[in-house]
Amino acid sequence: MYLGIFLVLFLLLVLYLLVAPIVIYLDTTANTYYLKLTHFFKISLESDKVAVLKIRMQLFFFKFYFYPLRLKSSNKNKKTKKSTGLRQKRRAGLKKGYKILKTFKVKKLLVNIDTGDCILNAKLYPVFAVLNYNFGSFNINFAGKNQMVLRIQNRPFNIIKTFINN
Known part of the structure; x- marks a missing residue:
């Protein structure tokens, strides 16, 4: 009984997430830049005095801050592999990206x-x-x-x- 109710509520939540609008908003005079999925999460760019830029992520009532311009320690000894067929992958990625932008x-x-x-x-x-x-x-x-x-x-x-x- 409870499992069925939970399953129905879960399916309704997934269905709502599929049809809920994603909004990207940019306003240069008010310095407001955000990506928002209605009632669930919001990612906004904000200016910061120390780190110049901070990303505010709001998930329901929880707020997280990320500072993307801070220096991170990295290993310089890591080797990168070159992939074959890089041009074909780029073209396919550009075509998919263009089709997604059209939506x-x-x-x-x-x-x-x-x-x-x-x-x-x-x-x-x-x-x-x-x-x-x-x-x-x-x-x-x-x-x-x-x-x-x-x-x-x-x-x-x-x-x-x-x-x-x-």
């Missing part, structure tokens, strides 16, 4: 730039007007402000489906 959907795109050159800004104005009509929110300003907001969303099911279909 991501851009939910929000805001680009607001000033190049510092008023003539170049004026030349980019019609290009951004055409892009604004078709894709996202592209703006040219003459005030020296630069901003980019990008919100990308995907589902783990779509990523797994691309691996299976290849």
Whole structure:
């Protein structure tokens, strides 16, 4: 009885994890950069005074911090093997990577730039007007402000489906 209930709850959790959206969010003005699986975990990049960069990983209510730019002790005597057929592996990896990138959907795109050159800004104005009509929110300003907001969303099911279909 309890095993059946536990099994059903476990299967519902796995099903939810397959269809729950993965969100990648970048905002340059607020310095907010994160990858989030709704209600389960969040990995964000934060600035640090000492280590320059720290990665904050939040899993439910637990928080972990990693410092990727700290020096690690390593053995210099380790030998690396060169693999044969490296080009073929790279091509296959690039094709899979491209197919995985195609599964991501851009939910929000805001680009607001000033190049510092008023003539170049004026030349980019019609290009951004055409892009604004078709894709996202592209703006040219003459005030020296630069901003980019990008919100990308995907589902783990779509990523797994691309691996299976290849």
